[in-house]
Amino acid sequence: MPVPKPELLLPAGDLDRMRTAFDFGADAVYAGQPRYSLRARNNDFKLENLCLGIEEAHARGKQFFVASNLLPHNAKVKTYLADMAPVIAMRPDALIMADPGLIMLVRETWPDMPIHLSVQANTVNYAAVKFWQALGLTRIILSRELSIDEVAEIRQLCPDMELEVFVHGALCIAYSGRCLLSGYFNHRDPNQGTCTNACRWDYKLHGGCADGAGQLQKIDLDVGRAMTDANLALASAGQVPRHPLAEHAYLIEEGGRPGELMEISEDEHGTYIMNSKDLRALQHVERLVQIGVDSLKIEGRTKSRYYVARAAQTYRRAIDDALAGRPFNPALLAELDGLSNRGYTDYFYQRHPSQEAQNYLYGHSRSARSQYVGDVLAVREGWAEIAVKNKFRLGDQLELIHPSGNQQRQLAALQGLDGQWLDEAPGVGHTVRMHWPEAQPGALLARFCADGELR
Numbered sequence: 001m002p003v004p005k006p007e008l009l010l011p012a013g014d015l016d017r018m019r020t021a022f023d024f025g026a027d028a029v030y031a032g033q034p035r036y037s038l039r040a041r042n043n044d045f046k047l048e049n050l051c052l053g054i055e056e057a058h059a060r061g062k063q064f065f066v067a068s069n070l071l072p073h074n075a076k077v078k079t080y081l082a083d084m085a086p087v088i089a090m091r092p093d094a095l096i097m098a099d100p101g102l103i104m105l106v107r108e109t110w111p112d113m114p115i116h117l118s119v120q121a122n123t124v125n126y127a128a129v130k131f132w133q134a135l136g137l138t139r140i141i142l143s144r145e146l147s148i149d150e151v152a153e154i155r156q157l158c159p160d161m162e163l164e165v166f167v168h169g170a171l172c173i174a175y176s177g178r179c180l181l182s183g184y185f186n187h188r189d190p191n192q193g194t195c196t197n198a199c200r201w202d203y204k205l206h207g208g209c210a211d212g213a214g215q216l217q218k219i220d221l222d223v224g225r226a227m228t229d230a231n232l233a234l235a236s237a238g239q240v241p242r243h244p245l246a247e248h249a250y251l252i253e254e255g256g257r258p259g260e261l262m263e264i265s266e267d268e269h270g271t272y273i274m275n276s277k278d279l280r281a282l283q284h285v286e287r288l289v290q291i292g293v294d295s296l297k298i299e300g301r302t303k304s305r306y307y308v309a310r311a312a313q314t315y316r317r318a319i320d321d322a323l324a325g326r327p328f329n330p331a332l333l334a335e336l337d338g339l340s341n342r343g344y345t346d347y348f349y350q351r352h353p354s355q356e357a358q359n360y361l362y363g364h365s366r367s368a369r370s371q372y373v374g375d376v377l378a379v380r381e382g383w384a385e386i387a388v389k390n391k392f393r394l395g396d397q398l399e400l401i402h403p404s405g406n407q408q409r410q411l412a413a414l415q416g417l418d419g420q421w422l423d424e425a426p427g428v429g430h431t432v433r434m435h436w437p438e439a440q441p442g443a444l445l446a447r448f449c450a451d452g453e454l455r
Contacts, residue, residue, distance in 0.1 A: 003289055005323055009065075009164070010312050011301040014044035017308045018053050022062055023403045023442075024309045025316030029057065030096060031301065032067030035083065036076065038120070038195070043301070047086060054090045063093040069118035071099050081105055088113060094138065107136055114138040119166065124150075126157040133161045139294065140164070144171065148284055148349045152291045162294040167281040168311055168336070169299025171347060173199045199276070280336055280344035282318055289322040306372035306389075306444050307339050309401055338370035338446060370399060374445040377431070383415070384439035386425065386432050392447045393424035400436065402443040409436070 010021035012029040021029050031053060034043040045053065050066070057064035066087060072080065080102055088110050095113060097103050098120035106113055116139040117123060117132050124143045132140055139162035142151060146165075155163060172179055179199065253259070279299070281288075288296060296319065298311050314335040321329060336344070374386040392398065394414055400407045414422045415433040425432045 003323065004292060004294075006289055006293055006319060007063075007164075007295040008312065008315055008319060009295050009297040010308060011169075011298060011303070012045075012053065012064075013301040013303070015049055015053055015056075017301075017303075017305055018057070018064075020305045020308045021312050022057070022060055024312035025403075026062070026312050028063035028065060028093070028295075029053075030065040030067050030297075032069070032096070033083075033087065036070055036072075036080065037067040038070055050087065051090050054092055058091075065094045065096055065116065066092040067096040067118070068102070069096050069098040069120050071120065072102065077101060077105075081109055096141070103135070103137070111136070116162075116164065117141060119143060126154045129154055129158045129161055129163075133158070138162060141166075141297070144279070145348050148287055148291075151288070151293065155291050155293065163292075164295035164297055165288065165293055166279060166299060167285065167288070167296045167315065169279055170342075171276040171279050171345075173276050277343040277345040278341040279347050280333075280341075281346050281349050282315065282332055282336065283328060283330070284346060284349050285315065285318040286322040286328050289319065303340060304372065305375070306401075306446070309444055310335060310339055310446075313401070313403075334369065338372065338449075370446040370448050372444065373398075373447050374425070374432075376400070376439050376441055376443040376445065378441050379437070379439050382435060382437035383433045384436045385417070386434060386445055388425045388430045388432060389428050390447075391425060391427050392445075394422075397448040399446045399448065400439055400443045401446060402440055404440070407436075407438060 007027045008025060009028045009030060010026035012018035012021060012031040018029050018031065031045045031050065032038070032043065033045060033047075033050065037043070054064045068084070068087075070076070084106070093114065094116045095106060096116045096118050097106065098118035103115060103117075106115060115137045117137050119141045121132075121141075122143050122145075123129060123132070123140050124146055129140050141164040142154065144166055146154075151163070151165060179195070285296065296315065298315065300307055300311070314332050318328065318332055321327075371390055373390045373392045374388050377385045377387055379385070392411065394411055396411045398409060398411050411434060413435045414425065416422055417431055417433065422432060
């Protein structure tokens, strides 16, 4: 019996990125109003664009989900139904929601409106899935903190509920995004859609010791000396040596706030107030398809068109391979290395990957790294006009990324718009011409680069 085809769900930060997602293989997109979603900043979906996006999606036979997943205080609860009425009239395919009170209001007012339970609701077990199903919800977006085996068990025990999981994008250092850092530093509440990503700022680690008043003061910390002294002391006492840094006091200093020292805790596993790696579960798509997960979701409503295009294209190929019974192609991993990321992890899906898996993941992801360098604006007489996003130069190996298929070639000729010959495209804000007769407007341009050579 063939496995059902899962939905590929992409983020839409604006109409252009929505169109890019559909062009490159997405079955559905999600976007949200700034006031009621978790993307209040860099969000182009006011009512007019939301209406246009839903209409365009439906005209293409695609789906458009509206994120309405903040955890509101009283003031937003009072305005919610009135503000949502024109949105419901646009007939989105579902609302993505987290707050039980708002869900109750929508179910009472618009009982036929499909509701998907947001990952913010932290659904981690089959009983919770059945609870929400009994309230009439149509899909559960499972917590990121589940292993792939736990996802499989929930699918088995809840066979008639749609399940959605994240497969790619940024991860939060807090449990399912319930973080207070942004509120502490900037008085911008992440659960109200205004997170400033404080976990990803530039922090410096300092040693600390208590002064006469019991307050921690910054000190220089000789890590090597501390390790040697502590281990010698433990060994001489007949105790098993323990990592000495586990007992030390620490302070962090954020780059934009010099002199403001904050105490943190650290043990042998690391520091708990630093940013996480990004999720990449491409190698698990085959298993998720076999399990029968209904929707595979990519995070990134604030990311570029290149991010949307490359992610959609790569996960589309992985899904299609799985449906066709073809084995996972590890070379696909390299397609994602040029995207904006802080290093990749498969997070809780697989806690302890095998050495074999580590080898092929690392080897293939480093073998063909690429960087987004431009957009094709027009093609005239065999010359493509490129809006430059990052520098590239003669001799670079380039790739044009387009829904009809990607093309590769070495750059042999480059001009400015005035016809002057160039050795290098100077960087963002410039437009150049390159000889590429097969190029098509709307294509994205990337250059391949050696490991560590992103410039």
